[in-house]
Amino acid sequence: MMLIPTEKRLDADTPPEKRGQMRDGVRLLTYWSDSGRIVHGGFFQLAHQLEAGDVLVFNNSRTIPAELKTVDGIRVRLSREVEDGTWDGLILGESSKKLEFMHGLKALVTGPGTEPPLVRLVFSCSSSRLLRELYRQGDVIRYEHVARSWPLQDYQTVYASIPGSVEMPSAGRAFTWRMLAHLQKHGIRLAFVTLHAGLSYYGDDKWPNPALHPEAFSIEDEQAAIINDAKANGGRVIAVGTTVVRALETASDGNTIIPQAGVTSLYLSRTSKLTAVDGLLTGFHEQEASHIDLLQTFAGEEGVKAIYKEAVAKRYLWHEFGDMNLLMRQERS
Structure with a gap:
């Protein structure tokens, strides 16, 4: 409608x-x-x-600041925690199945997420450590109607x-x-x-x-x-x-x-x-x-x-x- x-x-x-x-x-x-x-x-x-x-x-x-950026500059937006250390996420751009972020954080794309275009991401750490990394290197998800970062x-x-x-x-x-x-x-x-x-x-x-x-x-x-x-x-x-x-x-x-x-x-x-x-x-x-x-x-x-x-x-x-x-x-x- x-x-x-x-x-x-x-x-x-x-x-x-x-x-x-x-x-x-x-x-x-x-x-x-x-x-x-x-x-x-x-x-x-x-x-x-x-x-x-x-x-x-x-x-x-x-x-939480749920947008990460790989060392290659690829943006990754988390969507939901599936289980400890495993999330559905959205990759904005072309990337390999192995994702590397700052401070040694890594993730592996293991398959599709709950629905397209989400993918399943298995991180190299527990969700509690991932949360600390998000606060350390993550950014707020914002959309086109917000021109600048807040x-x-x-x-x-x-x-x-x-x-x-x-x-x-x-x-x-x-x-x-x-x-x-x-x-x-x-x-x-x-x-x-x-x-x-x-x-x-x-x-x-x-x-x-x-x-x-x-x-x-x-x-x-x-x-x-x-x-x-x-x-x-x-x-x-x-x-x-x-x-x-x-x-x-x-x-x-x-x-x-x-x-x-x-x-x-x-x-x-x-x-x-x-x-x-x-x-x-x-x-x-x-x-x-x-x-x-x-x-x-x-x-x-x-x-x-x-x-x-x-x-x-x-x-x-x-x-x-x-x-x-x-x-x-x-x-x-």
């Missing part, structure tokens, strides 16, 4: 803090799917769209605590500690899950197939209890990002969230029935099929078209440094 021509999109290539704003100074477009009502405001006003007893669920995975800290949410995502779970980037405290003061509860996000784009107009794009996740007992208690007492569950939707719907038994750790390949389409999540906070991103399909589980096809048409007309900013979109399934009086 083509929503808008690319040339009409306003890509944000600079963090808000570098363009004279606070992190939470971006804009917020709120859409209620039952009424079709759209409200514009500032992201710091998010509490006005929620109610006491609602729970915001965040992904606390921390972004520090790793600009690709972290303030609450990120568990390293593992090769790209920032960007829906939570605009939150500040001040804003989190403000939300709690208004009776809105906070819960955290972990899902290590893989590559969202392979280049040359190729995006991952969600069914072939497994991602590791975990939900602890205490966090599941917060979510389940909110739901049982009439509160709404709002996922901060599509990664959280994927984790919660995977862990749902239809009524409650079951604490667990594992890998999910869940693909949510417009016909999927959501049992855990009542709302979604997300940014404005590429119009590739899986992302749009997931948005349609909340707003339907016409609703998503209306959201993106309004976002273009009001000049909202796209991508991880851009503005925010709250989709709620039902408006309360």
Whole structure:
């Protein structure tokens, strides 16, 4: 579904803090799917769209510098850890099966990855040492809409605590500690899950197939209890990002969230029935099929078209440094 021509999109290539704003100074477009009502405001006003007893669920995975460069200058982007020392990755350019990086780090291409164009990489060390090498010689993965390099800290949410995502779970980037405290003061509860996000784009107009794009996740007992208690007492569950939707719907038994750790390949389409999540906070991103399909589980096809048409007309900013979109399934009086 083509929503808008690319040339009409306003890509944000600079963090808000570098363009004279606070992190939470971006804009917020709120859409209620039952009424079709759209409200514009500032992201710091998010509490006005929620109610006491609602729970915001965040992904606390921390972004790692997941792009390496071989001694020959070939760029290698990691996508996900398959097992200790073994990763799916994307090689940008022609290379041999033997890859050599700085400081003695090596990797062997042993075959195809989970889906093309990913390949399976076996490194010469454990994943714990590889993580140290990534922080030593790796770089942040960035795409064409970001013209220059920004520090790793600009690709972290303030609450990120568990390293593992090769790209920032960007829906939570605009939150500040001040804003989190403000939300709690208004009776809105906070819960955290972990899902290590893989590559969202392979280049040359190729995006991952969600069914072939497994991602590791975990939900602890205490966090599941917060979510389940909110739901049982009439509160709404709002996922901060599509990664959280994927984790919660995977862990749902239809009524409650079951604490667990594992890998999910869940693909949510417009016909999927959501049992855990009542709302979604997300940014404005590429119009590739899986992302749009997931948005349609909340707003339907016409609703998503209306959201993106309004976002273009009001000049909202796209991508991880851009503005925010709250989709709620039902408006309360």
